[in-house]
Amino acid sequence: MNKEEELMYNFRDLFNKIAYLNKFEMEEALKGLTSTEVHCIEAIEENLDPNVRKLAEMLYMTRGAISKLTKRLMKKELIESYRKEDNKKEIYFKLTAAGQKIYHTHEQLHAKFQKRDEKVFEEMDDTQYQLMMDFINQYRNHLDQEINKQNRTVN
CATH class of the missing domain: 1.10.10.10 (Winged helix-like DNA-binding domain superfamily/Winged helix DNA-binding domain)
Incomplete structure (x- = not known):
């Protein structure tokens, strides 16, 4: 697995675990x-x-x-x-x-x-936080450029 595949796998796994933990209470309340x-x-x-x-x-x-x-x-x-x-x-x-x-x-x-x-976020230091935000913003900007390149609009 290359680093992109590993990172994307782990993002999906993280998101799925959050969704799983939240799902039952959300469904019950809503x-x-x-x-x-x-x-x-x-x-x-x-x-x-x-x-x-x-x-x-x-x-x-x-x-x-x-x-x-x-x-x-x-x-x-x-x-x-x-x-x-x-x-x-x-x-x-x-x-x-x-x-x-x-x-x-x-x-x-x-x-x-x-x-x-x-607790997880309290344990994160400023350097870790900044590195993660830099990556997220870089990836977000890349995706925005790709959307613009494809001239995709939401209609």
Whole structure:
């Protein structure tokens, strides 16, 4: 196994272990919702005037998929749409009270999981942290360039 394969294998293994440890509690607390629905709720809450285009860009999904997703969330009465006085054409989304409850539950679970894992990060020194962040940013920039080269846009 070369270093790229080994590193990618270990990233996937790490991500899968985190997902496994979080899965049961997340599923219990957020019954009836998919991970994608919860992340859409999170994106709506954390962004100013989210619309289909913004959500597609943030969640790396097509606009068609976001339209279906937001319709499903509206049917579950977790989000509602609105329009601005100065722009009657564009449709935006906001959370309902039930959507806010889901958002806060999700945030509380993340805080709990972060607390569970904080020991690892407390033991990390500044040099280790900086090396990891440098690598992550270098890889992220590379992927952004590849996406731009392919002229891929999320529609």
